[in-house]
Amino acid sequence: MDQEIILLLRKYAANNCSAHELEQVRQIIASGKYYAEWEAVLLEESLTEDTGPSDASDFKQAEVLNRINRSIKPVKRLIFPRWSLGAAAAILIMLSAGYLFFSNRNPVLNNRTLLSVSSSDGQQKKITLADGTEVTLNSLSTIHYKDIFNGGKREVYLEGEAFFNVVHDAQHPFIVHTQKLNVHVLGTSFNVSAYIHDKKTTVSVATGKVGVNVSNSAYANMLLPGDRLSYNGNIQTSHINPDDILGWQKGILIFHQESIRDIAPVLERYYGVHIYFGKNNDPGKQITAAFKQKTLQQVMMILSQTAGFTYKLTNNEIHID
Template sequence: MNNPSPIVDLFVKHLQDRCTADEVKQLLKHFEIEENEEILRHLIRAELDFTHQGEITNSKEDAALLKVKSALISKIKQNQEQPRVKRLSPISRWVSRCAVWLVLVCSTALLVDHFYTDIKDYFHPVKLLTATTKRGERKLLTLSDGTKIWLSPSSSLEYPDQLIGNLREVKLEGEAFFEVAKDKKHPFIIHSGRMDTRVVGTSFNIQSFKAQINSTVTVVTGIVKVSALRSSGRKPQEVILNPNQRSQLDSQSGTLTSINYPNAKQMLKRKDGILNYDGTPVQDVVADFSRYYKVPILIESKSKNCLCYGEFDTNRPVNILLEQLAAAINAKIIIQKEKYILKGGCEE
C-alpha cells in the first residue's frame, strides 16, 4: 500500500476546495489504484459519519466513491476548458475573500481535526490493554496522558494504550488509587460495576469488588462526580464529592449516598499496602487481608460482630497482622492445617 499520508492530505484539501489542478489529478490517480481503495473508502465513511448521513451501508460507500470520482473528473474538465471569469471590482474581491476566509476559519480547524484524528485511529488503532493483580500483588500503571494508577491486589483494570477522543475511559474491577492528569477538555471516567466516576484531574480511591456489599469512592484532592446506574431506564443517581468525602453504593438496594470522611488522606498509605480502619467490621478487614495474603483466614461468628480500629502494614508477614488484629478485638488466632482462624473477641 502507498504511504497514506499524501492521500489523506489531498482528500482533506479536496473537501476544503483547496486543491490545485495538479493536485486534483493526483487525487484522481489514487482512486484508480486498487490498493488505495480501502483508504479512500475509510475517508468517505468518515465523511458520511461526520455529516450524519444515517446508517452507513456498502451501497452508500459505493455511491459516495463514484460521486467523489465524478467530481474530480468534472474539476479536471473545468480546468482544461478555462472558462472566462467575470472580473470583480477591488471592493467586491475584498468582500469575497473575507467571506471565504470567515468560512475557512470557522470550519477548517474542526474538519481537519476530525479527519486527522479519525485517520490516526484507523492506521494506528487504539488497543485495549488489561492489567491484573494476584493476591498479594500490587501494580503501578502510568497511562499515555500521565495519569497514575495504583492497582491493589486481586484487581483488574482495562484501559486503552492511547487516550484519544473526547473522553478518557477505563474499566475497573476491584480497587485502585488514581492520580488523574488534569485535562478539562477531556474528562476521565472510571466504569466499575454499576458505578461511574467522572473527574478532570484529582486523586481518589475506588473500591468496587463484586463480592462486596458496598462500593466506595474516597476523594483526597479535587472534585469527583459519582453516578450509579439504575434499572428500568430511570435517571442515574449522582453525587458530587469534595476532598475528605466518600460516596457509598449499596449493591443490594442500589442506593448511592455521600458522607464526610476526614481520614481520606489515609488512602495515600493504602495504595502502598498500609491499611487504616476506624470502626470497620472485622469481616471487611479480613476480606482485605485475604486479598493481600495467599492463605485462608476464617472468622468465628462472635468475631464477625466486632469493629476494628488501627493501622496494618501488609508488607509484614500475615501472622503478625493477624496477631495485631486479634489483640485489637480481644480475640485469639488459631492455626489449623495451614489456615488461620480468628476466634472469640469483643464480648469476652
C-alpha cells in the first residue's frame, strides 16, 4: 500500500486537510484507485470512534456520503467535475461497502489489540483464536480478530477465503464479517470465500447450522450441511458434497456449476497467472469439475472442451476468446 496516500487520507478523515490536500483527495477519488488505502484508513477510524454498537440493517449509503462531506473543513463540500462523476460514484459505493464492513460491530475494544494474519500467494496458514476456534486461510487472504473475545459476540473480519471450525458457545455467537455477507454461528464448521475482486461471495457448510445475511439486510438464510449460498447481487443456494468443502485444503480445485468467468480468479490465484477475456461476453456452459495435481495446461484443456471456449496460453497469461 502507498503510505503517502494513507497519511493524506488520515488527515482527510481527521478534518486536517489544506485546500491543496483536498484537491489531492479529489484526484484520488476521481482515479478510482487506492481501494486498499481507503479500507486501511476506514478500519483505523472505526477502531477509534466510540459510536456504540452498529446495526447493519440501519446502514444508509447517504449517511456515509454526508459523513464524508462533513469531514471537509476548508470548503463546504468536495465538488467533482462532470467528467469524474462516474469514477466518484464508483469510489463512494466502495467506501460505503468498506465503511459497513469495518464499522458493523461494537467499536469499543476495551484496550484489546486487534490482530491481523495474512497468507501470501500460494500459501495456506492455520491459526487458533482465543476461544479455540481453528481457522485455515487460503492463498492471499487476511483475517482481523481480537486477541481476546469480550462482550456478547465473537467477531472476525475476513478478506479472501477461510475454513472455520468454530468452538460451540451458545452464549456468544461467532460472526464472520465480509464486505457483502455476514455469517452467524454458535459452533459449526464452514467455508467462506470473499475475495474483494471476485464477483461472488460464497458460504459452504460442512457441519452444523449457519445463518447468513447480506450486509445491508436483516433477513437471514439458514444453511445446513452440504448447503452452499452464493451472492452476487442475488442469493442462490445449492447443495454440494460436504467433503468437497475441504478440497482446496488438500490441493484439489472443485467447481460446482460455475462459468469460466467465475473460475478464472481461482485459477489466477492457484497458478499465479493472469487471465484476460476477449470481446465475447458469453460465459459459456456451466462447469462442474474437480482437479487434483493437474497442470495449468491440463486444466485449461478440460475446461475449454467442457465449456466450449478457445484460449491461448503464453507464459503467465491466458487469453480466452
